[in-house]
Amino acid sequence: MTVDLDVPQGTRLHLLAGEWFPSPGQPADRDELVTVVAVYRQEIAGMVWVKGHVCGHGVPECGAGACWEHQAVTAAIRANLDGSR
Numbered sequence: 001m002t003v004d005l006d007v008p009q010g011t012r013l014h015l016l017a018g019e020w021f022p023s024p025g026q027p028a029d030r031d032e033l034v035t036v037v038a039v040y041r042q043e044i045a046g047m048v049w050v051k052g053h054v055c056g057h058g059v060p061e062c063g064a065g066a067c068w069e070h071q072a073v074t075a076a077i078r079a080n081l082d083g084s085r
Helices: 074-081
Strands: 014-015 032-039 047-053 066-074
Touching: 014 047, 014 074, 047 074, 066 074
Parallel strands: none
Antiparallel strands: 014 032, 032 047, 047 066
Protein backbone atom coordinates (compact mmCIF):
# COMPACT_ATOMS: atom_id res chain seq x y z
CA MET A 1 0.00 0.00 0.00
CA THR A 2 1.32 3.45 -0.88
CA VAL A 3 1.20 5.92 2.02
CA ASP A 4 0.76 9.67 1.95
CA LEU A 5 4.11 10.44 3.57
CA ASP A 6 6.26 13.33 2.37
CA VAL A 7 9.65 13.41 4.10
CA PRO A 8 11.98 15.98 2.54
CA GLN A 9 15.61 15.06 1.99
CA GLY A 10 17.70 16.34 4.90
CA THR A 11 14.95 15.82 7.49
CA ARG A 12 16.26 14.37 10.74
CA LEU A 13 14.33 11.46 12.17
CA HIS A 14 14.84 10.38 15.78
CA LEU A 15 13.93 6.69 15.70
CA LEU A 16 13.71 4.95 19.05
CA ALA A 17 14.78 1.38 19.78
CA GLY A 18 12.07 -0.94 18.49
CA GLU A 19 10.94 1.55 15.79
CA TRP A 20 13.45 0.47 13.18
CA PHE A 21 14.70 -2.94 12.11
CA PRO A 22 18.35 -3.77 11.33
CA SER A 23 17.12 -7.12 9.95
CA PRO A 24 13.59 -8.17 9.00
CA GLY A 25 11.65 -9.11 12.13
CA GLN A 26 14.46 -7.98 14.45
CA PRO A 27 13.74 -4.64 16.17
CA ALA A 28 16.73 -2.44 16.98
CA ASP A 29 17.95 -2.20 20.55
CA ARG A 30 19.18 1.40 20.28
CA ASP A 31 17.91 4.80 19.22
CA GLU A 32 19.17 6.30 15.97
CA LEU A 33 19.24 9.82 14.50
CA VAL A 34 18.92 9.55 10.73
CA THR A 35 19.35 12.35 8.19
CA VAL A 36 16.96 11.35 5.41
CA VAL A 37 18.02 10.74 1.83
CA ALA A 38 14.71 9.06 0.88
CA VAL A 39 11.67 7.49 2.50
CA TYR A 40 9.92 5.00 0.27
CA ARG A 41 6.14 5.32 0.16
CA GLN A 42 5.40 1.61 -0.16
CA GLU A 43 4.19 0.54 3.28
CA ILE A 44 4.44 -3.10 4.32
CA ALA A 45 2.95 -4.19 7.65
CA GLY A 46 3.07 -0.63 9.04
CA MET A 47 6.66 0.00 7.97
CA VAL A 48 8.50 1.79 5.16
CA TRP A 49 12.13 1.72 4.01
CA VAL A 50 14.24 4.71 5.03
CA LYS A 51 17.54 5.54 3.39
CA GLY A 52 19.84 8.10 4.99
CA HIS A 53 22.94 8.96 6.96
CA VAL A 54 23.85 8.34 10.60
CA CYS A 55 27.46 9.42 10.15
CA GLY A 56 27.04 12.87 11.66
CA HIS A 57 24.90 15.93 12.00
CA GLY A 58 24.72 18.44 9.18
CA VAL A 59 26.08 17.53 5.79
CA PRO A 60 27.17 13.86 5.83
CA GLU A 61 30.79 13.34 4.83
CA CYS A 62 30.86 9.55 4.63
CA GLY A 63 31.45 9.51 0.87
CA ALA A 64 28.44 7.29 0.16
CA GLY A 65 25.01 8.18 -1.17
CA ALA A 66 23.62 6.75 2.07
CA CYS A 67 25.15 4.73 4.87
CA TRP A 68 21.89 3.59 6.50
CA GLU A 69 18.93 1.77 4.90
CA HIS A 70 16.41 -0.04 7.07
CA GLN A 71 12.70 -0.48 7.66
CA ALA A 72 11.11 1.91 10.13
CA VAL A 73 7.65 2.08 11.69
CA THR A 74 5.52 4.56 9.72
CA ALA A 75 3.92 5.91 12.92
CA ALA A 76 7.39 6.81 14.24
CA ILE A 77 8.15 8.81 11.12
CA ARG A 78 4.81 10.62 11.42
CA ALA A 79 5.61 11.41 15.10
CA ASN A 80 8.81 13.09 13.94
CA LEU A 81 7.04 15.05 11.21
CA ASP A 82 4.21 16.31 13.40
CA GLY A 83 6.57 17.60 16.09
CA SER A 84 5.93 14.94 18.73
CA ARG A 85 9.70 14.34 18.85
